[in-house]
Amino acid sequence: MYMTYVADSPSLLKESRPSILKIQPNSKFRPTWLVRTSDMERVSGTEATHGYCTLSYSWNYSGDIFTEKMKEKNKRKKNKKKEKGGPSSFLDHHEIKEVKFEQLIQQVCKDFDIDYIWYDKICIDQNDKAAKHAEIARMHKIYQNAFYTVAMIPEMSIPEEFKDTSVTWKDSFTTSTNGNFTSITNFDKVKEKRDIMEKCLVDISQSQWLQRLWTLEEAIMSEDIVFVGRNAHLWNTHRLFSAAGNIGVDDELSKTLYELHNSRKWHSASFILRHAHARSTTKEHDRAFALGNIFHNLMDVKVDYGLPLNTVLSNFYSDLIEKDLSVLCFGKARDRYKSKIQGIHNLPSWTGIKGAHVRHVLTSQLKDEEMQDIIKIDRRKKIGTKRDDDDDNDKNEIQKDQLHLNNICYIAAKPRHFPLVKEDLTIPFKNPFDSTLETKPYRSRDLGIEITHYITELTPDPVQHEKMDRQMMESIIAPGRHHPVAFLSLTEECDECMILDLPFSMGPISPSSRIYPVIRKVEQNGQDDSPLYKSIGVLQFRCRSFYLKSRPKFSKFTNDVREGSFVIV
Structure with a gap:
């Protein structure tokens, strides 16, 4: 070209x-x-x-x-355009110099x-x-x-x-x-x-x-x-x-x-990964090496194209999440978000490659010492692609790092589907230049991901699913000062999920909102196996009167707050 x-x-x-x-x-x-x-x-x-x-x-x-063949092809196109009386191109007005x-x-x-x-x-x-x-x-x-x-x-x-x-x-x-x-x-x-x-x-x-x-x-x-x-x-x-x-x-x-x-020094991992996952690269190793340059202040990525791809990527994500837990902040991708990494690599769920990271810069509400006590990465290898005719086991090992979150508060919640169709999630919009009235998708405090569910566990006055009508929907889009609302964006369906008390703020963009990671339990064959979990999305929790001054604990909204440790794969 x-x-x-x-x-x-x-x-x-x-x-x-x-x-x-x-x-x-x-x-x-x-x-x-x-x-x-x-x-x-x-x-x-x-x-x-x-x-x-x-x-x-x-x-x-x-x-x-610009070869002679290309030149002749463009000449034929120009002649056809003149015959049809089509609009001129800027190439029609200039002599092309081949360089x-x-x-x-x-x-x-x-x-x-x-x-x-x-x-x-x-x-x-x-x-x-x-x-x-x-x-x-x-x-x-x-x-x-x-x-x-x-x-x-x-x-x-x-x-x-x-x-x-x-x-x-x-x-x-x-x-x-x-x-x-x-x-x-x-x-x-x-x-x-x-x-x-x-x-x-x-x-x-x-x-x-x-x-x-x-x-x-x-x-x-x-x-x-x-x-x-x-x-x-x-x-x-x-x-x-x-x-x-x-x-x-x-x-x-x-x-x-x-x-x-x-202001790149304020960028969070989630914000960068959203854009990185939507881009392509000739060499897949560069997904770690290019991003390693962006996060140079957080990690030291060794450039070595001779290492196995999955090892390079696993090392990158593991190093990153140890410094910035906002890696966990992803949800269901909208149709217009085209991921270039989804389905290509066998990486843990917590990397967010099966969804879309949120579009805003996020700031953790936890102190550094709290983060160090909570998070640990277990770097390990498992046989993942071995065939009967493979003699060299080392070449078939896939690195699968596990994320350990220790002694963390959470609530168990039941995701509920919205009863309204997507077309109802729009607001009127008046074009300032021609005064026409149009509709556009709801954008206020928009995370750039699809809203899939809601929960009632964090609402003081729970509303039954079958009674959630248009009036409730309007209160969600424009909630009252003291009325908390809880959106979910999940990459997969589940009957019950765990919302982790790891709050992230969007800062001045939406001071009354917090983002929380969501996980679910993984079904296992063996009864004696330790429980494992998957990262499946986020909760967006909004309560104006509370968040403007402080970070509320889950206990402020529900008595069913538990504490546990999780191994996320």
């Missing part, structure tokens, strides 16, 4: 460039190698005395040049005044295994210390005939004295610009760049990002992406593009 870039083209999106780019911190760190853009030669990183930039791209677009990937990058760097740039295809010696592993292990430092990252999005473009960059978001509205929006000036121009802005964001959401695991790590580690399309670019600024949901772009995309790499 190939990439196309229009040199130095005016962009609708130039207004999104930060007024002042973040100045590189006083760090003397430099990558081992950099590319000097004046001649595209690989040089020592120490040569870049004034800093460098980094490149983020999908390798699929860096191989082939190698390095020459294209050189032109991009020239347009953005970049003297030195780092990208893995050249700056990592692919033939030196030791050097390659060492450089991969410190990629977080490489992207953290760059001025900014250039993300190549060849799928993104704007219509060639659109040249007007005069209308800005600030000029799009006329405000009254009290600050409310009253009217829109230059409505046609504003609408045209909004439509193109929306198209660019959708182009990014459907790009290969947003589907790859390594680009996730690169985006999170970068201080600033500029998305460079075929003939347009935009900077990854809060002003742009905080409004993405208001111009028809899914809020999930907004969080992916902006919040993932903003």
Whole structure:
């Protein structure tokens, strides 16, 4: 596949460039190698005395040049389009210059005044295994210390005939004295610009760049990002992406593009894993190595592609959950969440690979010393894939780490299905630009997972399942100040589950909510076997009056609080 870039083209999106780019911190760190853009030669990183930039791209677009066969194919398409009178492409207005990937990058760097740039295809010696592993292990430092990252999005473009960059978001509205929006000036121009802005964001959401695991790590580690399309670019600024949901772009995309790499020191394991599990990678080992770079402050991941895949992944998840129990915070995935890891790997249930982690950054309500007393990982191996004709047992051992949670409070609950269909879980929405009344799924304090059940065990005045009508549903969506409600999102059905008293907070996003992991007992053949459990989802518990001041114990809502220890597999 190939990439196309229009040199130095005016962009609708130039207004999104930060007024002042973040100045590189006083760090003397430099990558081992950099590319000097004046001649595209690989040089020592120490040569870049004034800093460098980094490149983020999908390798699929860096191989082939624009061959004669491709050129002839595009020529036939262009002629057919002219015959039918179809809309023109930006390729119709430019003479295509056949170049190698390095020459294209050189032109991009020239347009953005970049003297030195780092990208893995050249700056990592692919033939030196030791050097390659060492450089991969410190990629977080490489992207953290760059001025900014250039993300190549060849799928993104704007219509060639659109040249007007005069209308800005600030000029799009006329405000009254009290600050409310009253009217829109230059409505046609504003609408045209909004439509193109929306198209660019959708182009990014459907790009290969947003589907790859390594680009996730690169985006999170970068201080600033500029998305460079075929003939347009935009900077990854809060002003742009905080409004993405208001111009028809899914809020999930907004969080992916902006919040993932903003204030990254506050990110929880659950928040990162949600995005990582939805991405693909050429080498499955990179699921541990790329994420190890993201969580470099919590663990030290040894890059070794010679180790068995399941051992590498098990070690990663075990190391991570010892530092951050929010790994347990996952539920049933919505249809639009497409997991790339589910069903591929034989990993324990507590890793959450059979569901979808919650979309918000979570903070544990337990103290560090409490966590150390509660959690323990038992790293062990079991024969999992042995066949009768296998002589080498070692190659067939599958590492299955067990999660031990000791002396923890919990309640036993009976999950109850909602009696209403999914279509009832919507709210009216008035489009501010054309005043049309639409409906959209319930989003307030949305975890990004599907609500599957509710429980009455934490409700002071339990409501019977058969009497739960529309009035009760409305009270759940907008509960009263003193009325606690309890949603469940479970990845599988069960008659009874255990809700663990391991509370997680969503902070200022929803100060009255807490998230709790949910487990269930596993059926075993032997009567003498110790009981085992599976992680199957989460409970979202909301009670405004209580959570605004403190964390309530389960005993505040029910007398049936128990204490026990669990082995989760």
